[in-house]
């Protein structure tokens with residue numbers, strides 16, 4: 300025991316030196332930040348870091364320490380950069396052109412959703428905006444993005460995630476492709492039903508239409524009817540419309556009860572989803588770069604270089620600045636096999652310094668960085 304106390308004393312003495320040297324190093328890093336600001340040089344200097352790692356690892360005496368020193372200095376330089384980003388971010392007044400603003404709607408405000416009346420997106424629009432707006436529908440998610448981008452609609456409502464089947468990939472891809480921004484979100488409970496023509500019976504069904512998500516969310520029910528042909532359409536309400544248009548007793552749609560009402564269909568079976576707790580989260584988008592003072596959730600996207608440890612370093616900016624991530628998603632980058640664009644949601648407001656620090660660092664160390672929006676998040680069930 301005596302020995303352990305002695306050894307720990309030794310470690311303590313060494314640690315005192317490490318802390319003191321670390322603080323000296325950080326003070327120099329601060330001067331580096333001031334110099335870089337004066338000449339307009341970026342914080343990250345990959346070449347210098349590479350040489351640095353080479354030099355310090357050469358000074359080690361065995362393979363274990365070589366790897367340990369590489370990792371340790373990777374970390375030391377990462378915090379040195381974070382300090383520099385903090386200094387530089389505190390001088391910036393603007394965050395990517397986002398302005399504080401309120402969402403004002405009037406009975407003339409045009410809001411676009413995808414699908415035909417009765418689509419879940421229409422229900423999401425109603426739940427977010429109420430009835431005092433002018434909603435209109437388009438066929439595809441791309442059409443909705445385009446309508447918001449061109450100003451034909453002030454807002455758009457698009458599904459982004461389902462609690463049982465996950466992300467709506469196409470909407471993620473459109474969010475990164477278009478210069479539109481998330482200004483709100485809403486969540487609705489999805490309850491699928493099997494809809495047929497009046498007089499049709501489950502025994503006669505041969506073809507079932509729905510959105511791919513609708514088919515996926517009812518996979519257990521459909522498994523029990525494997526002889527049915529499953530056909531994907533743009534959205535669930537369009538599937539109901541198809542059944543009405545074709546007037547074929549052998550066809551059914553998986554859609555909402557509301558869609559049955561809208562298209563004069565009958566409910567052949569209710570509660571089709573595998574899970575009773577089935578929610579879809581919708582984002583509200585706008586072409587304007589606005590956020591509310593009370594906004595508490597931020598979505599960003601970026602690409603990281605195809606090198607080991609890069610994502611780890613980027614996520615370090617959230618952790619180091621005390622920000623809590625709520626979601627991370629990745630999508631393949633078109634034309635760059637096995638490279639990914641990441642989408643991260645985290646809690647915060649663009650006016651907070653910690654958020655600005657983190658975003659400045661992430662922006663500087665990634666490609667194609669974008670703030671997708673800062674909005675009021677809905678409680679995830």
Ligand SMILES: C=C(O[C@@H]1C=C(C(=O)O)C=C[C@H]1O)C(=O)O
Nearest residue numbers: 328331342343344347348376379
């Ligand atoms: C301190 C600097 O800024 C960054 C941090 C480094 C470090 O802590 O050693 C090295 C290179 C830069 O990425 C610098 O440019 O020297």
